Amino acid sequence: MSASRTAQHPRTAQGTRSTSESTVELDLNLDGTGQSHIDTSVPFFDHMLTAFAKHSLTDLTVRASGDTNIDAHHTVEDISIVLGQAIREALGDKSGISRYGDALVPLDEALAQAVVDISGRPYLVHSGEPAGFEHHLIGGHFTGSLVRHVFEAITFGAGLTVHVRVLAGRDPHHIAEAEFKAFARAFRQAKALDPHVVGIPSTKGAL
Numbered sequence: 001m002s003a004s005r006t007a008q009h010p011r012t013a014q015g016t017r018s019t020s021e022s023t024v025e026l027d028l029n030l031d032g033t034g035q036s037h038i039d040t041s042v043p044f045f046d047h048m049l050t051a052f053a054k055h056s057l058t059d060l061t062v063r064a065s066g067d068t069n070i071d072a073h074h075t076v077e078d079i080s081i082v083l084g085q086a087i088r089e090a091l092g093d094k095s096g097i098s099r100y101g102d103a104l105v106p107l108d109e110a111l112a113q114a115v116v117d118i119s120g121r122p123y124l125v126h127s128g129e130p131a132g133f134e135h136h137l138i139g140g141h142f143t144g145s146l147v148r149h150v151f152e153a154i155t156f157g158a159g160l161t162v163h164v165r166v167l168a169g170r171d172p173h174h175i176a177e178a179e180f181k182a183f184a185r186a187f188r189q190a191k192a193l194d195p196h197v198v199g200i201p202s203t204k205g206a207l
């Protein structure tokens, strides 16, 4: 085990957020095996967070409830904010990380690409969802437009540069799932501890 790894604090974080619209409790371990316990009261988002945990090798527990009788929007947004902030906290000073990751993930006819830079500078570039995707209610409750909104909240909370683009796809469930899995795979690479990296992988000395 490298010095950079043993010098690293445990890369875990807990987060909570309680507003008039939702209550969120979240626990994550960036050096996990992808185990998850997800109960957000938004079934399709449970499915996406479970996929994110599995394919990023992040252990993730999320318990949330909110005003989903109005719309899933507030609850999904607040969970994503807490998840982003927890990722930032767990990354610590970012010493020893690979920093960059990229992935191209299919799900049947859908194909999504994601690139992640753990840069400390929030920036999201998101493109390629087919016309009308943003209006589709996946599973009857998860608006397609929320996919970008989740990536915005995670990107800004965690301080990541993220590019996600949909290259092909027709089924909204497949498209969304390919996007989350591509992001998960790219993030897995970027957060990985590289034994050859000594200190913080930036010529500026800080990320």
Ligand SMILES: [Mn+2]
Pocket (backbone or CB within 6 Å): 047, 173, 177
């Ligand atoms: Mn699925």
